[in-house]
Amino acid sequence: MPREGLLGIDALTRDEIQAILDRARDFQPKPNESFGRFEILKGRTVVNLFFETSTRTRTSFEIAAKRLGADAVSITAQASSVTKGESLVDTLNTLAAMRPDAIVMRHSASGAPHFLQRYLATPIVNAGDGTHEHPTQALLDARTILDRGARLEGLRVAIIGDIAHSRVARSNVYLLSKYGAEIVLCGPASLLPKELAKIAPGVTLTTNMDEAIRNADVIMMLRVQLERQHEAAFPASEYFSFYGLRLEHLRLAKPDVIVMHPGPINRGREISSEVADSQRSVILNQVENGISVRMAVLESVLAGKRAGGKE
Ligand code: ASP
Numbered sequence: 359m360p361r362e363g364l365l366g367i368d369a370l371t372r373d374e375i376q377a378i379l380d381r382a383r384d385f386q387p388k389p390n391e392s393f394g395r396f397e398i399l400k401g402r403t404v405v406n407l408f409f410e411t412s413t414r415t416r417t418s419f420e421i422a423a424k425r426l427g428a429d430a431v432s433i434t435a436q437a438s439s440v441t442k443g444e445s446l447v448d449t450l451n452t453l454a455a456m457r458p459d460a461i462v463m464r465h466s467a468s469g470a471p472h473f474l475q476r477y478l479a480t481p482i483v484n485a486g487d488g489t490h491e492h493p494t495q496a497l498l499d500a501r502t503i504l505d506r507g508a509r510l511e512g513l514r515v516a517i518i519g520d521i522a523h524s525r526v527a528r529s530n531v532y533l534l535s536k537y538g539a540e541i542v543l544c545g546p547a548s549l550l551p552k553e554l555a556k557i558a559p560g561v562t563l564t565t566n567m568d569e570a571i572r573n574a575d576v577i578m579m580l581r582v583q584l585e586r587q588h589e590a591a592f593p594a595s596e597y598f599s600f601y602g603l604r605l606e607h608l609r610l611a612k613p614d615v616i617v618m619h620p621g622p623i624n625r626g627r628e629i630s631s632e633v634a635d636s637q638r639s640v641i642l643n644q645v646e647n648g649i650s651v652r653m654a655v656l657e658s659v660l661a662g663k664r665a666g667g668k669e
Contacts, residue, residue: 363460363481363659365472366491367532375497375533378654382501385425385650393421393649399428399660402459407449408485409435409465414621414645415485415494419462422652428459428660446470447477454480459660463487468525481659489523489586495620496529498651500537502644503576506616510537514612516570517541518601519580519628522549523587526620527580528557535560544570545580545601548591567601574611578618579603579629594627603629608638616640 367375387393404423408416416432423430433453440449446465453461460481463471468488475482486492500510515534521527521543534541535558543554543563555561564570571577582597592600608615617629617639625631633639 363471363475364483364493364655365475366484367493367496367529367536368491370493370536372536375500375536378497378651378658379501379504381654381657382497382647382650385653386647387650393425393653395425395427396653397427398657399423399426399459402428402660403457404428404430404460404462404656404660405453405456405458406430406432406462406485407438407453407464408433409440409463409470410486412464412485414648415464418645418648419483419485419494419652419656422649422656425649426653426656428656431458446474450474450478454478460656483655483659486525488525489528490525491529491532492525492620493529494648494652494655495526496533497655498644498647499526499530499578499618499620500533501647501651502618502640503616505643505647506614506640508575510534510539513537513539513575514573515539515541515576515578516544516574516611517578517580518544518567518570518603520549520582520587520591521545521554521580522551522591523583524580526578527554530578531558531561542570542574546592546597549582567607568610571607571610574615576616576618577603577607577611578620579623580620581622581624581628598627601628602626603633605630605632605636608633608636618644621645 406416406419420430462483462485464485465487468490470487471482471484517527531541541561547565550563555563619641
């Protein structure tokens with residue numbers, strides 16, 4: 359039987375999510391200090407297997423594992439036998455034979471980790487699968503919102519950009535919806551699939567950015583994922599004037615609105631530098647919370663303790 363990893367937010371209960379968010383708080387560093395060092399996962403090995411480019415997520419998982427005392431090994435697809443034609447199942451089985459305690463995996467195919475987990479006894483933590491889910495991103499986003507003293511219940515969250523290709527949007531929709539947040543998805547019609555209004559309660563769609571931002575407590579901007587678009591879905595030269603977040607937009611939102619972005623940000627494309635660097639931006643807080651949240655996730659998966667108190 360496969361041990362339980364973390365494949366997506368959709369399958370988690372609100373209590374399981376809350377347990378991870380609460381535990382992540384214990385791992386947050388004190389001001390001007392680094393993350394603490396623990397021996398919770400001493401003697402355990404975590405393999406990071408990334409079939410897609412990544413800077414922050416891979417580094418963040420690696421630091422999280424090391425801060426918990428685990429050994430962390432990172433493999434990128436360009437440097438692996440995948441380029442020699444090995445199948446995904448063979449690659450994973452080979453790695454699993456080296457007896458790591460968990461595999462953190464990013465892949466461009468939606469559902470790849472779910473498929474592999476059926477064959478593997480090693481728990482898999484999904485670090486982003488295609489356009490499907492990016493569970494630790496949604497968890498670190500929730501931790502960041504909560505740090506501002508906000509409750510997730512009843513919040514109005516505008517998620518703006520390339521919704522169609524965003525696993526960040528999907529994972530956030532699943533998470534925020536479980537807390538009863540009001541979620542407005544916004545982007546050009548060609549990047550805003552109507553079905554998304556049905557994946558969870560509390561979701562509405564609009565192509566009008568002002569409408570999305572009006573009274574928002576949280577604005578989450580998304581990158582245009584050109585690597586996933588087979589043809590340009592919106593003229594690049596016009597994107598910023600219709601869907602780029604500028605200072606004047608913030609006046610429509612609640613006075614204490616926060617601006618989030620999972621990164622990498624493209625200044626002048628989906629967000630202006632003035633907004634990205636403003637007091638309202640919590641983009642670097644998100645990056646910092648990435649480590650504490652991933653520590654909580656790895657502990658929950660590896661220390662045999664499932665979030666929510668289940669053994
Ligand atoms: N870093 C996020 C992801 O892996 C968002 C992005 O790439 O735009 O999905």
